[in-house]
Amino acid sequence: ASRRLFADQRPAALISVEKLGPNGHGIVHTMRGEDVTRHQARTDLVFSLAARRRILTVGIGDRGNEIGMGGLLRRPARCACPCRGSIACAVAARYPVAAFTSNWGAHAVTAALAGYLAQARLLPKPASEARMLRSMVRAGVVDGATRQRNPTVDGTGLALQVAVLGMLHALVDAVPRP
Incomplete structure (x- = not known):
């Protein structure tokens, strides 16, 4: 296969x-x-x-x-x-x-590509990450670290998930353009 x-x-x-x-x-x-x-x-x-x-x-x-x-x-x-x-x-x-969480590692790689390609839209927006995590909880998904139905990733809270994406967006936006 x-x-x-x-x-x-x-x-x-x-x-x-x-x-x-x-x-x-x-x-x-x-x-x-x-x-x-x-x-x-x-x-x-x-x-x-x-x-x-x-x-x-x-x-x-x-x-x-x-x-x-x-x-x-x-x-x-x-x-x-x-x-x-x-x-x-x-x-x-x-x-x-x-990475501390795989999600953050994936977002960091995406941010590097977004900055290099000058396409910030490649990186998920913090609000869409929050919606996704809340939707997953409603669907019954549990955090792998806590085994709880909370909008967390590897035990780290929603506010931190959103903050990490916000920081990565700020970094992408700060890339100098010719």
């Missing part, structure tokens, strides 16, 4: 954001070390094929258990399942982006 995807789409790059990936034993874990392998698509196979084909890969993560974070953690958290491994994803990316 990966080969057909590459043949049909001919990607120039693959970017993964907060996508959990397998450890060295092939087991995918949450940040708490729970085995969630059976609930995950095998995106790692697509990334591995991209690496073999020398296609640019970017992995954005926050806890080390995401695709692209392979090899970054010096002391990865142990898992809580029978594999007796760690939560650390074994799949590396050419350009890993580690």
Whole structure:
């Protein structure tokens, strides 16, 4: 399936954001070390094929258990399942982006592109981020860190999410134009 995807789409790059990936034993874990392998698509196979084909890969993560974070953690958290491994994803990316929350890492990459291309509209507006988080709560989504139905991301509140996007917009707007 990966080969057909590459043949049909001919990607120039693959970017993964907060996508959990397998450890060295092939087991995918949450940040708490729970085995969630059976609930995950095998995106790692697509990334591995991209690496073999020398296609640019970017992995954005926050806890080390995401695709692209392979090899970054010096002391990865142990898992809580029978594999007796760690939560650390074994799949590396050419350009890993580690952030306090994966969302912020993705927004930072987007802000860099928005500034470079002089297209601030690429970066989500703070108000739309707030609407999205509130909509997710209404749909029953829970924060992965707190396991609560609140408009939070990895335990950080809505006000902080909005502030980070506001700051990134200010940075994009401050880029000198010729």
